[in-house]
Amino acid sequence: MSLQEKYNNTVTVTEDKEPEPTKRFRWRVVDDHSPKEIYNFTLYFTVFVFGILGAARGYDEGCISGATNQKSFKKLFGLSDPKKDKHQIADLKSNITSMVQLGSVGGALLAMWSVDYLGRVRALQEVCVIWIAGAIIQITARTVGQLYVGRLLEGFAIGQTTTIGPTFMSEVSPPAYRGLFGCLFSGAVYFGIFTSYAANYGSAKHISSDSHNQWIIPTSMKIALAGLVLIGSFFCVESPRWLVKVRKNDKALQNLCKLRRLPPDHPYIVGELSDINEAVLAEKIANEDYSLWQKMRDIFVVKSVRYRFFMIGAMSQVLGQWSGANAITIYANDLFSFIGVKGIETMKMTVILGVVKFVGAYFSAFFIIDFLGRRKALYIGISLQMLTILFFAIFLHIVPQATDPDSVLTKSQKAASKGAMAALYLSGVGWTMGFNSVQYLLGSEIFPLGLRSFGQSLIMVLHFANQFGNSKAVPKMLLAMDNFGAFYFFTTVCAMALFWSWFFIPEISGRSLESMEEVFNLPWYLIGRRGATLCPDTSEVNKINYNRRYSIEEVHNEGKDKPSHEFAENASIDSKENKV
Known part of the structure; x- marks a missing residue:
């Protein structure tokens, strides 16, 4: 037929007349x-598998945040050693927490090769194997050296996920919903954070503090998560754009028809x-014979590429990672203790923080990023993040005694403490709505095909390099700047980011790549x-x-x-x- x-x-x-637009407002x-057939189970399943990959980074951040506050973990790896002063403890803690970020720098560099050479699906499978190996090394560790090795290896996997996931999602997503599908990856980061916070809280509450299972069980969940993604990857459809790029045109047409559920004609x-x-x-x-050196040269020499890399990709990572969100995620337990929350209750508060960020991320994905556009989402998110972090800084400045575990707060100070707690939660909503929604999405959208995976990988190198530096610096910043000073610094970064998002970020919602x-x-x-x-x-x-x-x-x-x-x-x- x-x-x-x-x-x-x-x-x-x-012939020459467009239908009148529908007047009814739709949120x-x-x-x-697009025909309705393109939104189908094959597309949704493939996007889900690559989207849930974002949970890898989030689960580790939340998991290590809780583990470093578990009694058995602190005793085993020297975090409660009475022979160490507070600066030595801060160094050791930052080394443990940031080792994945250091490995992720190498992983992001490796992704420059793996994503284009292996293809999106095969690269995903390779990542899952490395991820499982790193988790096994960690749960069997009894020395801090072995723990470092396991976390470094896991970082090699996580560093690649931030190129594989966003690149694939941008290539298979219909233009109208590319923002939503791309944000499934960034939202999954907070699914990982929430589940790891919950696992840490559950193990702290129901397992003896002297048992190593208190931190081993939450860490071992990484193996289950990686295994499920690995199994799902065998049912995914490879990116038609990548297949065209490697001259597999017939397979590209076949896969495009599978993803869109439409006939070839x-x-x-x-x-x-x-x-x-x-x-x-x-x-x-x-770009015939486009070498790695030529790609690097074009980032500096070609005007349009230079703008995309430095003014959008690089600045989104520098401003985003130093806006305070990463510090709140990794050191959430410590921050809740600063405002008067004590004992295991700090872990309960982190679970709530995880839920808030998880809901905020997917609310932004479904109702904001494509509906309002990238720029407005950034404006709203950064503004909310800036105001709430400023409130938290002011509280720490005015009520410094809240950090003392033996202090007794007055009625008004307790009320302000609850406000500071709410500010931490709302700062997470601002982050998920703003920076978190675009830091993966923009890099996967703006580069030309020949530079897409390379550019995204290089941006992710900057992402993890800044995150590593931030994770290392925050414990010392909190000591050197009296806690509140660090958050005044984060507020200033957010203010700079507001101007950046207004002047430098174009609105690209709904555009084809x-x-x-x-x-x-x-x-x-x-x-x-x-x-x-x-x-x-x-x-x-x-x-x-x-x-x-x-x-x-x-x-x-x-x-x-x-x-x-x-x-x-x-x-x-x-x-x-x-x-x-």
Whole structure:
């Protein structure tokens, strides 16, 4: 049956007139450029497997946060050694917590090779094996040296996840929901944090403090999580964009049809594959024999790439990692003790913090990042984070006695303490809505195909390098700056980030990946503030309009059609009379 016969009772053709837009307000993104078939189980399952990969980093951050406060862990690895002074204890604690971040720098560098050479699915499987090996070394450790080795090896796995997941998600996601699907990865970070906080609290409450199982059981959950992701990966569909890049065009078409649940001659498949082929062909012609050295050179020499890497990718990591969110996650137990929470209750508060961040991350993914756009999400998130961290800093400044475990607070001080606790929770909401939603997403969206995995990997190197430095520095900052000074510093960083997000970040919600180049070829001072307005998206998939009144409607954009537009129509329609 021809395509015309399938739709002959439902197709309405308009030559030069677009249908009137729906007036009714909807608190969600409405995708008028895609048929409903593209949202299917195959796409959702594949996105879920790669999305849950984000839990790897989150689970470790939450797990080590609780483990370093467990009595048996502290005794075994020297954190409660009376011979060490508070500066030596701070150094040891920061070394243990930051070892994964150090390994992640190497993992992010390794991902530059593995993601492109092995493919997205095979790279995911390789990561799971390394992740399991690192966890086994940790749970069998009885010396701090072996613990370092296990955590360093786990870091090699986690460093790769932040390139594999976002790169794959951006390549298979329909443009209208790319932000939502990409944020499933960043949201999974907080699923990992929440589950690890809960595991630590449960083990502290129900297992003897003298038993090593108190920290071994939560740590061993990493093996189960990695195993489930590994099994799920065998049922995933490889990225069609990567397959086109490695000249496996037939397999790319086959996988694209599986992901979209559409036949090969469908206009949407023809249009999307046309966009992919056009982008890949342009990359191959311009960058034939594109070596690693040339990629690094282009980051510094090519104007549009330089802006993307330094002003968006690098700055999102520097500002994001020093905005205080990472310090709150890893040292949450200590921070709750600063405001008067004592004993095992600090772990209960971290569980609540994990729930708040988890809910905030997925609320942002489903209702904010694509609906409001990247810029507005950043504005709201950074503003909330800045104000709440400022409140926390003021509390620590005015009520320093709250840090003393033997202190008794007055009624007003207790009320302020509860406010400071709420501020920590709300700062997590601000982080998940702002920086956390874009630090993975933007890097996977803005680079051209030839540099996408390389650029994302290099950004993740900066991510983990800054996170390593932050994890190492925070214990000493809290000692040297009287606790509150560190949070005044974080507030200042957030204020700088507000200006950065307004001036430098373009709105790219709903754009196809192939249309990014036009935006970043504008003068640098126009990209962030007017880029989306000056360079509308003219990709093939955005020329076909699907809505409730029409099954397929071709919206003609006079003067804006690409040369491949006629090909997209003729590939599936045999005659002018049957044009859809």
